[in-house]
Amino acid sequence: MLRKLMKHEFRATARIMGPLFLIVLVLALAANLALRFLMESDTFLPNLLGGLLMAAFVIGMVALAIMSIVLMVNRFRTNLMGDEGYVTFTLPVSSHQIVWSKIIVSTVWFIATGVVEAIALLVCFFNLDVMRDIFSSEFFRQAFHALHELIKEYGLNVPAIAIELIVLCLLSCAVLCLEFYAAMAVGHSFANHKGALSVLFFFVFQFAIQFISGLFFNADEFEHMFNAGMNGMQAFHQMMAIFIGMELVIGAVYYVITTFTLKKRLNLQ
Amino acid sequence: MAILECNELVKAYGHTPALDHLNLLIEPGHIVGLLGPNGSGKTTLIKLANGLLTPTSGQMLVNGMVPGKDTHAIVSYLPERTCIPLWMSTRKLLDFYQDFYADFRRDRAEEMLQHLSIRMDQTIRQMSKGTREKVQLIMVMSRAAKLYLLDEPIGGVDPATRDYILNTIINNYDPEAAVIISTHLIADVEQVLDEIIFINQGQIILQSSVDQIREEKGMSVDALFREVFKC
Amino acid sequence: MKWQFSSDAPIYSQLIEQVKVGIVSGVFPPGERLPSVRDLALEAGVNPNTMQRALTELERDGLVYSQRTAGRFVTEDKDMIESAKQNLAGYQIRNFLTAMVRLGYEKEEIMALVRQENVGEELRNGDS
Numbered sequence: 001m002l003r004k005l006m007k008h009e010f011r012a013t014a015r016i017m018g019p020l021f022l023i024v025l026v027l028a029l030a031a032n033l034a035l036r037f038l039m040e041s042d043t044f045l046p047n048l049l050g051g052l053l054m055a056a057f058v059i060g061m062v063a064l065a066i067m068s069i070v071l072m073v074n075r076f077r078t079n080l081m082g083d084e085g086y087v088t089f090t091l092p093v094s095s096h097q098i099v100w101s102k103i104i105v106s107t108v109w110f111i112a113t114g115v116v117e118a119i120a121l122l123v124c125f126f127n128l129d130v131m132r133d134i135f136s137s138e139f140f141r142q143a144f145h146a147l148h149e150l151i152k153e154y155g156l157n158v159p160a161i162a163i164e165l166i167v168l169c170l171l172s173c174a175v176l177c178l179e180f181y182a183a184m185a186v187g188h189s190f191a192n193h194k195g196a197l198s199v200l201f202f203f204v205f206q207f208a209i210q211f212i213s214g215l216f217f218n219a220d221e222f223e224h225m226f227n228a229g230m231n232g233m234q235a236f237h238q239m240m241a242i243f244i245g246m247e248l249v250i251g252a253v254y255y256v257i258t259t260f261t262l263k264k265r266l267n268l269q
Numbered sequence: 270m271a272i273l274e275c276n277e278l279v280k281a282y283g284h285t286p287a288l289d290h291l292n293l294l295i296e297p298g299h300i301v302g303l304l305g306p307n308g309s310g311k312t313t314l315i316k317l318a319n320g321l322l323t324p325t326s327g328q329m330l331v332n333g334m335v336p337g338k339d340t341h342a343i344v345s346y347l348p349e350r351t352c353i354p355l356w357m358s359t360r361k362l363l364d365f366y367q368d369f370y371a372d373f374r375r376d377r378a379e380e381m382l383q384h385l386s387i388r389m390d391q392t393i394r395q396m397s398k399g400t401r402e403k404v405q406l407i408m409v410m411s412r413a414a415k416l417y418l419l420d421e422p423i424g425g426v427d428p429a430t431r432d433y434i435l436n437t438i439i440n441n442y443d444p445e446a447a448v449i450i451s452t453h454l455i456a457d458v459e460q461v462l463d464e465i466i467f468i469n470q471g472q473i474i475l476q477s478s479v480d481q482i483r484e485e486k487g488m489s490v491d492a493l494f495r496e497v498f499k500c
Numbered sequence: 501m502k503w504q505f506s507s508d509a510p511i512y513s514q515l516i517e518q519v520k521v522g523i524v525s526g527v528f529p530p531g532e533r534l535p536s537v538r539d540l541a542l543e544a545g546v547n548p549n550t551m552q553r554a555l556t557e558l559e560r561d562g563l564v565y566s567q568r569t570a571g572r573f574v575t576e577d578k579d580m581i582e583s584a585k586q587n588l589a590g591y592q593i594r595n596f597l598t599a600m601v602r603l604g605y606e607k608e609e610i611m612a613l614v615r616q617e618n619v620g621e622e623l624r625n626g627d628s
Binding site: 001004007008011012015079083084085086087089090091092093094191263264266267268 | 282316319320321322323337338339341342344346348350351352353354356361365368369370
């Protein structure tokens with residue numbers, strides 16, 4: 001059933017994200033052409049047009065990133081907390097499956113958004129002298145060199161770091177979803193002011209997490225986790241492990257809040 | 270075994286009880302009218318049977334189970350408002366029901382939609398309010414469920430639509446199943462009911478067969494209702 | 501045929517009566533198959549269980565009989581239909597007389613009024 005939930009969740013979201021992806025990629029192409037031909041020209045009109053196209057591209061990029069979050073929030077709000085909730089919550093599925101399907105699909109869209117934005121940037125700057133200038137500049141060469149030295153000196157394991165960063169990134173996306181979900185689930189369990197309370201609870205959760213993690217990082221126990229004998233790479237792994245662990249704990253707390261509220265305090269109107 | 274069973278069921282919103290130690294047994298094979306004035310607890314009872322609310326105390330059992338994903342598979346629910354996703358086309362809606370409900374009879378749904386000349390690529394958003402209600406009813410009645418819970422299916426519709434809705438219910442429900450129709454428009458549904466339940470202030474005050482009432486009291490259920498709930 | 505229900509009698513007994521009317525008036529001819537319970541219930545706009553109950557009752561009276569696979573049929577016994585017709589007529593007449601007596605008419609006056617009215621012809625003309 002989780003697969004079917006995800007299938008229909010993708011159907012519901014792809015109709016918005018798909019066209020957006022397409023628009024951003026087209027804008028990237030337009031921006032590339034603008035940089036190549038229009039901006040180089042000395043006349044006013046092409047210059048203006050080029051500037052507008054570039055602006056449109058930047059706005060498109062920002063809008064896409066925002067939309068992926070707005071869509072995640074909105075799907076939860078309409079499909080679960082709104083009228084559609086009557087249909088969703090009477091499907092022969094558990095509320096765990098419902099929440100998981102939403103987290104997974106949103107996270108996939110976050111990643112897809114990241115990938116599309118990266119591709120869009122590449123398209124925008126593809127084969128441009130500007131880029132060639134940057135990559136061949138003295139600064140860039142030195143930075144690259146320094147990075148190389150760093151890797152050698154500390155014995156950095158690049159693939160391991162990459163994997164850890166990717167895991168952390170995925171996890172943060174999922175936890176971000178859960179933070180919104182928990183806030184909305186709790187906010188909507190009240191009889192009135194559901195929207196305002198959802199926002200309030202979001203900030204309450206945010207504050208609580210900041211506060212608790214602040215305490216944690218200042219605690220002696222945190223420092224004891226690192227001993228002097230560790231080399232750079234070990235310390236890095238340790239740090240990443242702590243971050244990932246924290247995300248897992250925070251995510252689990254939000255998950256429990258969300259599913260418990262949906263089960264026991266559901267209050268559709 | 271009873272398809273729906275409530276034992277000392279209480280549901281309170283804050284301090285006000287919507288259902289007050291309610292006891293009820295409904296057997297399969299009947300069309301039951303859940304009748305009561307506004308605010309008597311009809312919708313609360315139906316929401317509890319759908320697991321959309323949890324009891325404050327007492328027990329709600331559907332086919333012997335606490336409402337959850339297993340009971341959702343055998344209960345077909347028509348909420349008091351149209352709740353089907355507006356962005357979906359008719360075809361996507363059919364896919365949706367077919368994917369989730371093993372008892373969904375797609376051919377029957379398609380036949381009924383065709384009868385109303387509803388196109389497959391038409392989205393719910395493009396339909397009139399009345400058509401949306403009919404489409405949702407078609408989805409609900411196209412399932413071969415064990416229990417149909419219909420919350421105010423004829424509230425605020427014209428007489429022709431009312432006939433269409435009642436005919437759709439009679440024509441499609443599984444004879445082994447129980448149908449519970451909540452309404453306060455009694456005269457309109459009286460003929461299609463086997464049994465009636467009067468609910469008031471969160472309690473069942475009468476459960477009887479329609480013909481028994483007519484035989485014993487010499488009056489229609491509608492007349493009895495007016496007498497019992499006289500203001 | 502037209503189905504109408506009053507609000508004071510049980511629905512199943514009204515169904516019995518109206519199916520009887522259908523049989524004696526030839527809407528359901530002798531020996532013909534009756535529509536299925538569900539179709540009849542749909543037509544009358546009533547609960548199928550109630551229609552089932554009414555038909556079972558008619559079966560017990562002998563006006564209809566069922567064959568396991570083929571469904572329900574109207575009896576071929578014309579005498580039985582005729583006597584059902586007379587029963588219905590008697591019932592209508594008694595109702596009529598009761599109402600007239602309540603209005604204060606004597607039997608002879610009623611007869612005279614009926615002859616004068618020529619109701620039968622009017623109805624026949626109105627129907628065609």
